[in-house]
Amino acid sequence: MLGTRQSEETKRKISESKIGKKFPEEVRKKLSELRKGRKVSVETCAAISRGTMVISIPHTKETRNKMSKQRKGENNSRAKLKESDVVLIINKVKNNFSDKEIAMEFNVAPITNIRLCHSWKYVPRD
Numbered sequence: 001m002l003g004t005r006q007s008e009e010t011k012r013k014i015s016e017s018k019i020g021k022k023f024p025e026e027v028r029k030k031l032s033e034l035r036k037g038r039k040v041s042v043e044t045c046a047a048i049s050r051g052t053m054v055i056s057i058p059h060t061k062e063t064r065n066k067m068s069k070q071r072k073g074e075n076n077s078r079a080k081l082k083e084s085d086v087v088l089i090i091n092k093v094k095n096n097f098s099d100k101e102i103a104m105e106f107n108v109a110p111i112t113n114i115r116l117c118h119s120w121k122y123v124p125r126d
Contacts, residue, residue: 073120080108086120 006014023031038057040048059067069075074082081089085106092102093115102111113119 072122081106081120083120083123086114086123089114090123090125 022028073079073086089102089106089111092105093099093111099111099115103109117125
């Protein structure tokens, strides 16, 4: 419920509806495996038991790199171009086509960021 505040009565009803419900055994095993081996300080344990702290474990550098690659270029949900289109745009820039002509051909906003290597940086520009 993003953007709205729940009344105390609604919070109570939601809480009561969840009482007694359990995760399926398969999910419980997965959660158990994920939590094994984590070291938690005494203060953190106390805060968790009081319900005043949520554990947020930072991602490793390897995981951050994987997540970054998954959202780059045409894999980005907001991408309007494919990598092959960007290669064509780069070639047209090298052949002195105007930004406006290229943008109209590919039906995108100005391609200045591609030309200046601010976006699609990983595409080869030989």
